[in-house]
Amino acid sequence: MTDPLSTLAILHGTDKFGYHDYTPNYFKLLAHLRDKPVKILEIGVGGYADVDRGGQSLRMWRDFFKNGEVTGIDIQKKTLDFGPRVKILQGSQVDPDFLHEVIAERGPFDIIIDDGSHRNEHIVESYHLLFPTLAPGGIYIAEDVQTSFHPRFGGSLTLDEPNSVGFFGILMQQLNTDSDDPLIQDVAGMERYHNIIALHKRDTTRADRDVFTSSLFERFEHKLPKLIFHGRDDVDLTALTKLTGPTATAQNDSAADIAIWTLSEDAPFDADILEARLSDMGDNSVLVLRSDDPAHDFDPNGEVMEYAMYRFTLVDHVEILVHYPEATIDALAPMVYSIERTHDALTFHKSPNAYPSNFAYDAKNPQASSALDQMETVLADATDEGGLVQYAEILIRHRSREAAAGILKRLEKLGATSREFYLMAGALAQRERRLDDAERLFTTALLKFKNDPQFSVMLAGVKIGKRQLETAEEILRNAHETSPRARAVIAQLIKVLTLRGNLPEAIDLARKSVTMFPQPDRPGRFVLLGQLLRQENRPDEARNAIQKALDLAPDNPDALIELAEQALIANDVQSARHLVEKVQAAHPANPSLAALLKRITD
Ligand SMILES: C[S@@+](CC[C@H](N)C(=O)[O-])C[C@H]1O[C@@H](n2cnc3c(N)ncnc32)[C@H](O)[C@@H]1O
Incomplete structure (x- = not known):
């Protein structure tokens, strides 16, 4: 049986259910407050840089706490409107002046949920700034604390400070000591679930928990x-x-x-x-x-x-x-x-x-699989786009595109208009070689989300499929002008320029993309540059590019294959064979191997 909060999570499409297993635990923590006029603050609206995306969990809270007042804060600007009981404010979870204003305007809060940046130093700092302002008897929840073990978010196995699990763990050890630190003294109890830490604030008018x-x-x-x-x-x-x-x-x-x-x-x-x-x-x-x-x-x-x-x-x-x-x-x-x-x-x-990590999600895991079954049941008659979109995304990524086809058809009938819908439905049409459908979907999306480069890339992909290379190039040049740093646009433009025989410009772009932020110096970018330079008969530069790729990733199969290609051109069959055998040993199913091996043998 799916609890009422998880049902709303599924319908609105927040990843607090599905990719994560949070809402059953949130339900246990919060069900007793359901009919109360609670004030709830959630850090992190969702949708990141897109002003019109996110808010799935805010809608879930709004519908769960029928008498509640919901506030969402996000560092990014949001233009979403979820009615009079929900307000979204822009600011950072570690900006004390901003948080002060939020509390003065909308607090004090009975429930605070940190689903923001998930950086360890932010989780700890927000707790310091916000827990003292929580209403007596209130609940503070830090979500996604698995970043404590995630180096990219400042985490480590040794829980080096600042570390959220380390910090709250020490707090748990010190609870109810003689400490005069209000951050410890005022904690009546703590609950710890997978990726979640919840703290109950003491209410001095009542007996201890x-x-x-x-x-x-x-x-x-x-x-x-x-x-x-x-x-x-x-x-x-x-x-x-x-x-x-x-x-x-x-x-x-x-x-x-x-x-x-x-x-x-x-x-x-x-x-x-x-x-x-x-x-x-x-x-x-x-x-x-x-x-x-x-x-x-x-x-x-x-x-x-x-x-x-x-x-x-x-x-x-x-x-x-x-x-x-x-x-x-x-x-x-x-x-x-x-x-x-x-x-x-x-x-x-x-x-x-x-339950699997969202960083290594496994739809076959028994708990995850049962969650997917619950989503299927809850969404059987759903008409809300959010929930169906999230479910379709999980199916596409972790089961198969075919498994999501029925949901995408339902979404189309419902008149779905989200980015996620256009991307999935268009990609499915493209895969099924329904190029006219794909073209229609991506064109509509591009009209609606004018400066969203991903739709230019997708539409150009369809045009390439229809051999309309000139139009594809035009679409991508426009997108490149408005979003010069969009890597997918550059990659697609390089492809079209190559197909159209404009290798010098493709090489020029590939050179620029090599050093582009974020994540410069990716081996794949050097491999592409090497391939283009080889095709343009510039062997020394081509070899140089591949050497850079191999310096970064000595076993990169694409780089080794490209090096083999270059060796073959230089008539160094022995080196080419040696390189191919090396790739074959580690990646026997690599699709480029068979053809290359045949050319070597011939
Ligand atoms: C995981 S999403 C929130 C998802 C949403 N709560 C839900 O469950 O549907 C995280 C959000 O936190 C925002 N964020 C990142 N850093 C932040 C910060 N320093 N202060 C406030 N929000 C931040 C991001 O812009 C992003 O929209």
Whole structure:
């Protein structure tokens, strides 16, 4: 069953469901506020530099919190309008003056979600700037904290500061110490899920958060959960039984739904015992490690908190392996779905935690596959473009274009007009050799999104397919004039110029593109330059270009193949053969090999 928040996520097409597995956890965190007049702030509207793109999650929040007021901030300008309950403001998540204005105008917020730049230093800084302003009892959520392990976002395996998982992990260790730091003192509890860290702000008018009020226990509602105690067995369970009704006793860990381990001299902490108990327990069970003397047992520098930090980090084990395949991950990591910390307890939810990373998404993963099935069901009668577009994109990338064809037809009938729709429907038409359809779709898109170079590139591609090279060149020259730094335009223009025999200009452009920001010095660009120079009979320069490609990537198959071509022209058959054999060993299916090998043998 898909929960109501995930249903809205699917319908509006936010990647908080599908590519990620966030909304089921957001639902657990936020369902109790659904009918309240909450004020919610989300950092990151989405759609990046496009003024008219993004806002999928803002619409989800708007429809979920029917009495709520939603504010989205983004560093980019947005012209989106989602009605009177949603406001979008432009500014940075680390600009204190801007955030001040946002809070004065729209706050104080009950819920703050950081889905912005995902840079580690930004996540930590925004927390410092915003958590103190959160309403008492409010919830602060940092999303996509897997960037803690992602070098491009300032992450590392050693959690070098600033690091979001490292920072919040230390905060979790220090929670409810005598610290006078409000960032620690005011945290009543924390929840940790794959890629997500949520912090509950203390409400001084209420008692501290009782571990048994956690939504984790809702799954046992009226199900007579079986309990096992380790250490004291007279723990106050009023909050739990209010949620679940009567409870029963389990004879051993494997039969227990909930294990309650109270630390004492008779039942001291032992990480091996904890792991053995968790391993014995079944799926969907919960182990509560609690203390009557948290200042002592949960000493930030003590054994329990050291272990807690370890497990807190390993909740993202899937993400760690994407960037550090050699990292040591223990056998329990894929079985611990979430961890909660309150002042006197640590709670472990045992359930499969193997949802794929969005950096290595795998539609065949059982959890991801079940999410796709849920999308299919929820979208069966959908008429909202956002959800269908996102679903079609996932299908195209991770199943097949054919699997998305039906959805694209539905979108066309619905009169879809988004960039994503035109791109997918046009590409499908092109692939199916329906060139007139592709031409119509890309022409319409280009009229609607005048300065969007990707449609010029696509339309030119169709014109090339129709052998209308002059028109293709004209389209690309116009696009190059308005977007001189668009790499796809340059690449396509080089192709057309080459096809039209204008090699000198193609070479000129290829030379320029080599040093172009962002990501200059890509081997592929040197390979292209080398190919063009060879065709133009400039062997020394061609060889030079390929040498540069190989300096950057010594095993690059395209560079090696091009070098073989050049050797062949120089009648150095032996070198050519040697190079081809090298590529063949590493990439036996490379499509350029067979023809080249034949020419060498002939
Ligand atoms: C992942 S998207 C947000 C997606 C959206 N919340 C959703 O779930 O549909 C991230 C957004 O953060 C914005 N962003 C990047 N750096 C930022 C910053 N320093 N301050 C505010 N927004 C930023 C980007 O422009 C982008 O639109």
